[in-house]
Amino acid sequence: MFHAPNALQRAVLPPVTEGAEVRPPAREGAGRRRDAHFDNAKYLAIVLVAVAHSWVPVMDGSRTARALYMVVYTFHMPAFILISGYFSRSFDLSPAKVKRLVTGVAVPYVVFETAYSLFRRYANDAPDTPISLLDPWYLTWFLAALFIWRLTTPVWRNLRHPLAVSLVIAVLASVSPSIGSDLDLPRVLQFLPFFVLGLQLKPEHFALVRRREARLLALPLFACALLFAYWAAPRMQLGWFLRDSSAQELGAPWWSGAVMTLAMFCCATLLTAGFLALVPRRHMWFTVLGAGTICGYLLHGFLVKGTDYAGVFDDHAWLVSPVGLVVVTAVAAAAVTLMCTPPVRRALRCVTEPDMDWAFRRDAARI
Template sequence: MTEPEDRRPDRGAASPTAESNPAAAETTPARDARLDNAKFLLIGLVVVGHMLGPMRDYGPANVLYYWIYFFHMPAFILISGYLSRSFTTSPRRVEKLILTLAVPYLVFWAVDHAVHALQRGSLPDALSLLQPTYALWFLVALFLWRLSVPVWQRLRRPVAVALVVSVCAATTDLGSGTLAIGRVLSFLPFFVLGLTLRREHLALLDKLWVRVGAVAVMGVTALLAVPASQELSTDWLFLSSSLTDRDIDPLLPGLGIRLAFLGIALAMSIAFLALTPKRRTWFTDLGAYTLYVYLGHAALMEPLRMTPWYDVATGPVGTVATLLLAAGLVLLLCSPWVRACLRWAVEPRSTWFLKPLPDTPRPAERESAGSGSRA
């Protein structure tokens, strides 16, 4: 769930500014249709995974759940890292970071607690802004990762360092989930790897042997999900808790299993991108609105669990119906009128929360300037 990005009529072409200014062309590259397609498909898998969660008593639904969780968040994080390559700590970049991640986090954190209070008659036991609710951990993680971009860009071996950090997080007691620090550190290698990628690396995905290998990877992991869903806890998928909290030796086999899951996630992320269409499709433009889907569906999941849906939707028919419901929800949350209703929370105006930047004219000054130019 990357931040909302600039909407241009043609995402496959460079902007007029880039054409007339070579320097701008370097800093404002054309949108990549493959990445927009991948973002839309991945946000669909996020919604499907969350909606299948309460149905894991049914074997096929549980297998599909595990297969999705093998890679969908690592792939999203990899793309987020790639799209964060140009991030700097300039005032305007930090302002956008606050408005598109920090403010929506606060809004939907309050919404989640309000829904909880209405449904259960009381507030949660843990009422702290530093403890993300449900799916909001990703906003915290992306906020912290992007602030750290200048650090990773200065290191000689950033991916290796990030992997060491992830391993240390797996063997250290990180407490009760404050700022989702376990996931922030554990998923860090995927974000840093995305920072190191270039367009020529993505071009390799178009080679025939890569796509054939991608099909094989997806097929083998689908088979692997069958025993994994029966034998292994979902804690291995979420990467949210330390290995010291489990009834297993944290080094061997614990650390080996953790590294194996990271390797599977990487292989499946690459395979997924290789199989994602690189041309424009009917859903390419919708890839720019993944944050609306992510935050909107998270706010609806708790009310949905309180309905009779999961009492009725059981077995193969219920699983198919849930998948269709998830697809419909994704398209609904991408619709223009839903985005218009949620824009105040997902893309709030800077004047509501931040003081003007030093080089930004105040409203009165802009009006005076406009009057002068008209005169």
Template sequence: MTYTTRPSGADTAPPPREAPAAPGDTGVQESRPRKQRDPFFDNAKYFAILLVVMGHAIANVRSDVPFAKALYLFVYMFHMPLFIVITGYLSRNWTFSTGKARKLITHVGVPYVTFEIAYALFAWLAGGEKLEFSLLQPYWLMWFMCALFLWRLSTPVWQQVRWPLALAVVFSLLSYMSDLGGVFNIHRVLGLLPLFVLGLSLKPEHFEILKKPIARPIGAAVLAGGLAVAFFAKDRMSEDWVYWKNPYAELGVGNAAGTVMMSAMLVSAVVLVAAFLSVVPRKRHWFSALGATTLYTYLLHGFVIRLLDYTGWWESAWMHTLPGTFILIASSAVVGTALCAGPVVRTMNWALEPRMTWAFTPLRRPAGRPGGRPRNRPRQADHGHG
């Protein structure tokens, strides 16, 4: 499949990093200590975002390099579900409280609008494409911001129903039986919903199982087996399945066969996510802090990929070889790391983490405590996760 200006692949992006303070914060300090971040999840997000960048890079050479095609199929089977499960898990305490609702607007909604416009302008100025954008039709990788907004809004509902995961699976499988159109990329929103709800349903002890020493070799073996299966399936399976965005009819199967296949896709994704998490480093490393800012890489790396497309770099012969593929993989790691490093974060936080206190009414203080802590002030947590 050749690379197009709007590739059909999709990636999940990690949610935004921990903000220094909530929008509308008055600067009053809380007396209780701040909860320590778990480096395990930051490590997982860091390595997962490298897979996102790598997937977009090798997408352009997979038609000529069998290894790249198999690796692309393998990565797309689980890197998007991985982010969604982690996002759901770290969304367990999300409510409609004032501070958290404002963060949802400023850290998800506003960046969605900002980068929808930015990508449209970039495609027009650098790529010569027609200038157009629609907030109802997310551009390429922007679908995840839209999905995250809708999933987060639905969180309190899933926390109230008795069998949330089973209900989410039913919604997911039924959604592919009809063509729901492209508004809000709704097939992905509903199709991947079970993975978000799974994350909401998980508890810390579930991840402790994956941190046991015996889990690491088992997880490595599962990942190796998954890559081997991808080699077998690369010429036998349509890549459209791993994009999670097409109804069964467009995938060329009936509802019964499609339901079986999509169920198998969900199960495979969960197994590969668990295997990946089992090999993730547990302790804090130099890259752990970068895991809190992977949204920067997600939203910014698309400009790099597009620029190489517009300038014709993907047509270079050396890229369409096995050594060229390994160079692309290494380059993806460098680019992915650089885009979530401190200098980029400090330069771009106005767009990805705007405070926008001017846009909201002041947070009310508890009665009788003129100097006290604002009511409903959220605890410091990884936005998009916590």
């Protein structure tokens, strides 16, 4: 969901029950009543992810489009990650939880990392494209990150000041160009605080953003964010929003990495709270799609990259215009919506929610 991000009914965005896997609240809440607010949030977040990715080829030369991109990129992945952390609170190393981690995160990562590598090789006529599970490409970094974050959940749950520790790690990652790119580690570490924050949240915290006062404050908050982004659009590098590079790699002094990491964390947290405040609490027509966001997340990359490889934006210059931006946004939103539907989820269950009882000992297979 960048240079390119799970918790779904057990999902990339977590579901409404703890332990959500890679999907947004889905499997996690298998045996419990689902919360429409979280399902709505998961769906709307995945729409923003797909839409923001679709803007990349058409926002050059448009200060407004660049400002919109900056605002969305500030919070759309943090929101995903925070919710994933919230529904990972009950994760431990029990056989059942380990099985869910493997089948809901590791297996989809292997399958889609391979699929994207092959797609890039043949659709982009790049025969030298390697298939490497250590080098996540485009969207799959989030699955690798979620696997690592969830494995470390017991550690964060036992530390006295987990959020402070995670912020220190993120700051260090932002000023360390020698970290290396295996498993997209710079991004894993710089986004870590949002997962840890999610682990610390309780239902009463989400009750606060559901209040009417919070919704009223969210509107001026986003208005101010857009105004600031419009001012900053020609002055600020987009690399800060991707969080996959150190300050030095962005051509900035090392100390700016620490400043930007903390500043971006504060901004992202505020906008995430504003986003959750604006998300409908009641059951909507798209609520059911919240359980299928893992599919929308993993599939929309083929559409975005496919149009790029096919030269669609080069052949249709009008797309790089205000009208074109609207059309591209609508198409991306409609496409990812279809990808989240129950039929698609059922069709992909063999790779996003495989049973795999045969691969686990009997105590793990009985979930």
